[in-house]
Amino acid sequence: MSDWHSWLFWPDSVALSVLALGTLAMLFLYAARTPMHGVIHSLCHLVTQSTRFFSRWLFLSAENLRLRNQSVLLTHGEEGAALIIEREFERVADVIRKDLHEFPALQRKLMEEVTRIEEDYRKSGEVPPPPPEWVGALESVSKLKSGGDIPRKLLEDISKSIQKIHDKTLVEYRRAYEERHKILKAAQPAWRSVDKLASEMEKKMLTLQGNAKQIDGHMKTYEGMRAKDSKTEHALNTSAFVQLAISGLVMVIAMGGAFINYKLIALPMSEMVGASDYITGNLKTSDVAALVIILMEASMGLFLLESLRITQLFPRIASMDDRMRHRLMLASLIFLIILAGIESSLALMRDMLITDKAALMRDLASVAPVVEDGWFTRIPMAGQMIMGFVLPFALAFVAIPLESTVHSLRTVIGVLLVQSMRGLAFVIRFVGVIFTRIAKVLELVYDIPIVIPIMIENWVKALRGGSSGKAQAGNGSKS
């Protein structure tokens, strides 16, 4: 109360003092109007220029980042596409090596079959009946001048012999036909074999054709990447987002598996490293040891898949010679089996510890011990042991989604960063535009408390303007 009273010129008359203070303040503000307007204008201009500069810088940085992302994305895409094409070529080579290396033998066999068919065909050609031998005899008889019994007898003899020859020829003809039929029948398997061989060839050719089509498709994508096609880039971006979502889901599932794994071995690990040792505040050494075992299993799985060339997170492993890679694969597999064995025994130990503790609790609570009846009471123990052995191998496959996440995360983060930078740049630019307008608003706000002196100033100016106008008019009329 006394504080604001000290501002009053005449503490007894508050209204008068406030009026005097107000008038003084108004006069001061009016006097400082021009420099204050300048200050407001300069400050707003400064903010506008700064935001414009910063926004521009952000846009440029976002563009640079986008170009870099594009370059990395397309390079990765090219590598991926090249790998796929390489695999397709390998498949084609496999088909050619496996199936078409038999092609000469197949062709030879085919030719043999065709030759045999031709031969059979030739053999089965129709044999004309032999020319009649009695035609000459008939001509001789017809040339005889005198009739009688001789020609008749001759003709009868001829008729007999013709009949005889005809029968013989007919038999011969039928036998020849029978033989031809036999040949054709024997040629039937050859035809079938030729048909089978031809269809086999056709099938193999169709597989090759399919592979060739796939290679064509991949080559088209590859060409798009080489040409830095925006459509391909967009497809790759979308693919990265999808990949991240899928691999993220698989990773979450794997984490669930790892958590169960951790629960299985955390308690028995305390038997090995001590239950009362702590690394930090609430972090038990046994818990960390269990976690380390799980991470080691995951690492071994990673190395195993790397050495099998399923994943390619470590270029050094991928570029190893086959012998070394094979050794690494064996070593990883052996370590993984050992770790799985350890985990299985730890699961057994867990069950034993829990059973022992439960028995102690019953003793302490003076409760009668539970009678174990039947093999089914051992099912949980067996289940734990099996899970302990199987989970490390299941966990080993986490390397595949991990690789996918690593590759797609870079693209996704890059895209999100570019979008964020663009958004931020837009907001900053918008703030700059607002400050351009706000300068005028602030000037007007400043003028509100000193509206009376401004009105007086305007009135005086108007008066002066009027009198000078009149004077000028008067001077004009005189002149």
Place this chain on the structure above:
Amino acid sequence: MKRILLVASVLFGSLFVSACGDSRMHSHAVYMLVDTSGTYAQEMNKATRIINYLLASLNSGDSLAVAKVETRSFTEKDIIAKVTFDKRPSQATIQKRAFKTKVEAFAKDVHGSAFTDITGGLIQGAEYLNETKAGIKTIVIFSDMQEELGHGTVRDFPIKLDGIRIVALNVTKLGTDNADPRIYLDRLARWEERTRKAGATDWVMVNDLENNMEAILNTR
């Protein structure tokens, strides 16, 4: 690169060393005083239940000692059983069984003492707990908190209970308390004041052993 590796190994090493030295800070040590004077000797079955609860609740690395309150209790001879549980849970279970057997043997053959030297027991308990170097130290007193000192027993001096929780259990009312409850309340207030002045971090009283047994080890 070598420098980074060196720094990382030093950091990891220091973390490991500090971790190893930190293990006792998480352990819990409990010293239980069991009053065996007069009619309180008949309450031994309740004391056994509490000891069983402590055995069930304490873990590897924790310590537990049970001592009787005698005519003069500032002696190791009054400690019925003491143990620091092994780091391995399986061994700790074996130790708990052995401890239970010892306590049961004592409970079968308990003799009432003529006087009740609670202060002596507290000093002995504080000494034991400080030796364990445990992070959490608790003295559990199973008594009516009525101290009766024999001739020549000097206990009217300030004691030190720094960093120790005091839990009074089953503080039964005496005949005189029933006549004038102020005696009971004054007795409890006096003990609380004395222990707090001695540096005790907490004073807890648990009479409902059926429902409030968790309060014995509950450090909040």
